Amino acid sequence: MYITLRDRPKTGRQATPRTKSRVSSVVVTLGVVSLMTDISSEAVAAILPLYVTAALGLTTIAYGFIDGLMQGASALVRIAGGWAADRGDHPKWVALVGYGLSMVTRAGLLVAAGFASITALVAIDRVGKGIRTAPRDAMITAASDPAHLGRSFGVHRTLDTIGAALGPLLAFVILWAIPDGYTTVFVLSLGCAVIGFALLALLVPDLRPRRRAAREPGEHPAGRPFSWRSVAEPRLRRLLIVSGALGLLTIGDGFVYLALQSRDGFATQWFPLLYVGTNVAYLALAIPVGRLSDRVGRARVLVLGHLALLAAYLCAGSATGMAGLTIAALVLLGVFYAATDGVLAALAGQLADTSVRAAAIGTAQTVVAVTRMIAAAAFGVLWYALGRSTAMLLVAALLAAAVPVCFLALRGLDPPRPAPEPEGGALA
Amino acid sequence: MTVRNRRVIGFVLVVLVVVVAAGAYGWSEYDRSRQARTTATDVDLVPADVTVTGERIVFRSTAPGDLYGRVATVAADDPGGPREVAPVACDRVDTTGDRTVCLRTDRGVVTTFEAALLDANWQPTRSWPLPGIPSRTRLSPDGALVATTSFVTGHSYMSTGFSTETVIHEIGGRDYGNIEEFDLLVDGEKIAPVDRNMWGVTFVDDTIFYATAQSQALGHTWLVRGDLEARTLSVVRDGVECPSLSPNGSRIAFKKDVDDGSGVHWSIAVLDLASGEETVLGEQRNVDDQVEWLDDDTILYGLPRDHEPGVTDVWAMPAAGGTPEVLIPEAWSPAVLRQ
Numbered sequence: 001m002y003i004t005l006r007d008r009p010k011t012g013r014q015a016t017p018r019t020k021s022r023v024s025s026v027v028v029t030l031g032v033v034s035l036m037t038d039i040s041s042e043a044v045a046a047i048l049p050l051y052v053t054a055a056l057g058l059t060t061i062a063y064g065f066i067d068g069l070m071q072g073a074s075a076l077v078r079i080a081g082g083w084a085a086d087r088g089d090h091p092k093w094v095a096l097v098g099y100g101l102s103m104v105t106r107a108g109l110l111v112a113a114g115f116a117s118i119t120a121l122v123a124i125d126r127v128g129k130g131i132r133t134a135p136r137d138a139m140i141t142a143a144s145d146p147a148h149l150g151r152s153f154g155v156h157r158t159l160d161t162i163g164a165a166l167g168p169l170l171a172f173v174i175l176w177a178i179p180d181g182y183t184t185v186f187v188l189s190l191g192c193a194v195i196g197f198a199l200l201a202l203l204v205p206d207l208r209p210r211r212r213a214a215r216e217p218g219e220h221p222a223g224r225p226f227s228w229r230s231v232a233e234p235r236l237r238r239l240l241i242v243s244g245a246l247g248l249l250t251i252g253d254g255f256v257y258l259a260l261q262s263r264d265g266f267a268t269q270w271f272p273l274l275y276v277g278t279n280v281a282y283l284a285l286a287i288p289v290g291r292l293s294d295r296v297g298r299a300r301v302l303v304l305g306h307l308a309l310l311a312a313y314l315c316a317g318s319a320t321g322m323a324g325l326t327i328a329a330l331v332l333l334g335v336f337y338a339a340t341d342g343v344l345a346a347l348a349g350q351l352a353d354t355s356v357r358a359a360a361i362g363t364a365q366t367v368v369a370v371t372r373m374i375a376a377a378a379f380g381v382l383w384y385a386l387g388r389s390t391a392m393l394l395v396a397a398l399l400a401a402a403v404p405v406c407f408l409a410l411r412g413l414d415p416p417r418p419a420p421e422p423e424g425g426a427l428a
Numbered sequence: 429m430t431v432r433n434r435r436v437i438g439f440v441l442v443v444l445v446v447v448v449a450a451g452a453y454g455w456s457e458y459d460r461s462r463q464a465r466t467t468a469t470d471v472d473l474v475p476a477d478v479t480v481t482g483e484r485i486v487f488r489s490t491a492p493g494d495l496y497g498r499v500a501t502v503a504a505d506d507p508g509g510p511r512e513v514a515p516v517a518c519d520r521v522d523t524t525g526d527r528t529v530c531l532r533t534d535r536g537v538v539t540t541f542e543a544a545l546l547d548a549n550w551q552p553t554r555s556w557p558l559p560g561i562p563s564r565t566r567l568s569p570d571g572a573l574v575a576t577t578s579f580v581t582g583h584s585y586m587s588t589g590f591s592t593e594t595v596i597h598e599i600g601g602r603d604y605g606n607i608e609e610f611d612l613l614v615d616g617e618k619i620a621p622v623d624r625n626m627w628g629v630t631f632v633d634d635t636i637f638y639a640t641a642q643s644q645a646l647g648h649t650w651l652v653r654g655d656l657e658a659r660t661l662s663v664v665r666d667g668v669e670c671p672s673l674s675p676n677g678s679r680i681a682f683k684k685d686v687d688d689g690s691g692v693h694w695s696i697a698v699l700d701l702a703s704g705e706e707t708v709l710g711e712q713r714n715v716d717d718q719v720e721w722l723d724d725d726t727i728l729y730g731l732p733r734d735h736e737p738g739v740t741d742v743w744a745m746p747a748a749g750g751t752p753e754v755l756i757p758e759a760w761s762p763a764v765l766r767q
Contacts, residue, residue, distance in 0.1 A: 049561060049579065050539075172539050174454070178461040179535065180738055184454050191450040198442040202435040258580070261559055262606070269557035271580070273538050380622040 026143035031159030036196030038163030040189045046168035075369035077130030082362025085135035089210040098132025106190035134362030141349030142209040153342030154290025161283035213354035230356040247371025251379040259316040266323035281334020289338040297414030298347040305339020317392030469493030472510040480512045491758035519562045522763045524571035531562030568631035575629035594626040628670035638671040670718040681719040730760045
């Protein structure tokens with residue numbers, strides 16, 4: 001197999017057995033679970049503003065507000081989901097609760113009548129997403145060969161993002177064929193959620209990362225107990241601080257799209273679809289960039305990925321309005337996500353002790369989510385105080401200063417390549 | 429049979445049930461929708477060779493059937509009577525007779541939104557894209573200026589929440605751009621709340637207009653008086669949304685949030701500009717529309733029907749208060765053409 005050969009380190013510093021460098025079937029299955037679930041949630045998210053305004057005859061003001069609040073709640077629930085997964089040593093069960101919760105909200109949408117019930121369902125869906133993310137990423141880590149963790153996350157995020165790109169497309173195709181077919185979109189959404197849930201429940205093994213680690217020589221026979229102190233271990237703490245600092249300079253795609261839209265007719269016309277462009281770039285690049293991170297170091301790729309974000313800011317902040325700049329900005333955002341989203345989970349999973357892995361991944365993701373929210377709020381102030389272009393260029397300048405500092409701060413987090421010790425999971 | 433095989437079979441069964449059930453539902457919905465859209469509408473139409481002229485009301489027809497969403501015209505003295513249906517569909521419409529602005533949704537694999545200017549024969553003369561779902565539109569009295577408000581529904585990993593974009597164009601001339609960029613003045617002092625949103629323009633003439641400026645952070649929903657030459661928006665008073673100027677220019681009808689708690693319930697109120705006196709009219713239902721004036725004593729607004737998704741009626745109510753009545757059934761976004 002071509003991929004297998006290419007995956008061998010060129011230097012030959014280590015001889016990875018051929019079978020171990022395949023992506024675990026657990027990772028692929030979890031990726032398909034995420035694909036189905038993302039079709040489910042993104043199909044609804046894409047048409048919800050239209051449904052609320054066109055079918056229910058309401059404005060979207062309150063919706064946007066509540067959505068923002070729930071993004072925050074979702075970020076905090078992640079830590080709890082990770083903690084529960086580590087404590088019980090059954091990450092699959094915790095993930096199943098999260099996926100199940102979202103599935104129930106899809107069924108609820110079929111019978112929901114008013115605006116209040118719809119916002120409540122969207123809120124519960126976000127909580128479900130918060131619960132399942134960290135346990136799922138811990139399962140990906142547990143099922144993967146540590147030397148190829150970046151690639152494993154790349155595979156998972158690619159499948160996940162395919163779902164995120166397909167969902168809105170399917171939803172709009174349905175509305176094209178059936179102009180008032182909102183219920184049909186909800187039925188599609190429920191169907192995909194049920195398939196994703198069934199796939200996880202029936203075909204993903206109940207991995208027990210802590211119990212397996214306990215069998216390794218030198219470990220406590222009952223496995224190391226969960227301790228928050230392990231999450232605050234120095235190297236992890238360094239990752240959290242750097243992620244938080246970079247998160248504070250990540251203002252959100254929304255502002256980049258708005259800046260592009262404010263002066264480019266091309267961006268205005270395709271405004272509702274700009275995020276699809278970002279998603280396509282992301283899904284195309286998640287695997288290659290993940291593999292790159294395995295080769296040159298995950299911390300390095302994580303920090304340097306912010307240079308793509310910086311370039312996207314420059315595209316959005318530049319004074320000329322050209323379709324080419326819009327497309328470049330979308331691709332750069334995709335590069336940024338490919339270099340940061342899965343890679344962050346891989347890095348946190350790699351640094352954390354098995355006993356706290358899900359909690360560590362959840363904490364890292366929460367730090368990033370919360371700091372990005374703060375960044376978005378703060379950037380809103382700059383946006384009006386300085387004007388769109390100046391504000392964008394100022395953040396780009398700050399990011400340009402922060403990247404080298406963060407790069408140095410994370411030096412040494414990328415260990416010399418670890419000996420290949422797959423922690424198991426079914427190897428395809 | 430191994431446990432694994434049993435599970436695989438179980439999963440395949442789940443997939444089959446889901447695909448068959450969702451497919452069957454989708455097909456029946458497609459069939460129902462196709463029939464609904466191809467069935468000839470039973471609404472009363474004028475004969476094919478007749479044009480409605482004189483004082484008239486132009487609106488979006490929401491009568492189910494093959495003409496759903498089309499722009500229609502009725503005589504002002506027989507608003508519930510037969511309608512003339514134009515060959516264009518719009519979500520929001522305003523007209524001066526020779527010129528019509530139409531905000532519409534282009535459905536497709538990629539759904540986009542646009543504003544179009546139409547001539548007296550409903551032929552497009554100009555169009556430009558909108559960043560989101562159409563919300564409000566108005567022409568200035570002489571038709572020289574057009575204002576459009578649309579939602580900006582960003583969709584990203586981190587949602588930026590709700591915002592609107594309101595732009596004013598001079599037809600065949602200057603583009604005044606997004607009025608969010610104008611200076612917002614409270615008692616002459618310039619302020620710049622970060623989360624300000626503007627919507628619902630109503631023109632006085634080709635320089636002065638009224639609109640809504642909201643900052644949720646500051647907790648204000650202001651009526652602002654805009655000046656296109658000075659590029660300023662001066663705050664007039666608080667608690668006014670979607671203003672609409674009466675034909676004689678003396679009063680403004682608007683949406684007023686009358687909910688005591690944290691919720692939103694819009695009723696209709698009328699403000700006398702000279703005295704500053706505000707009267708909340710007796711509409712108990714929640715109205716989300718920019719009011720239109722039938723004449724100096726009567727206001728018009730749209731309300732969705734309960735239990736009939738997509739169908740709306742245009743209601744009329746005395747501007748001094750009174751009982752609302754349906755003026756045009758199965759209609760939305762009325763624009764009154766006076767002589």
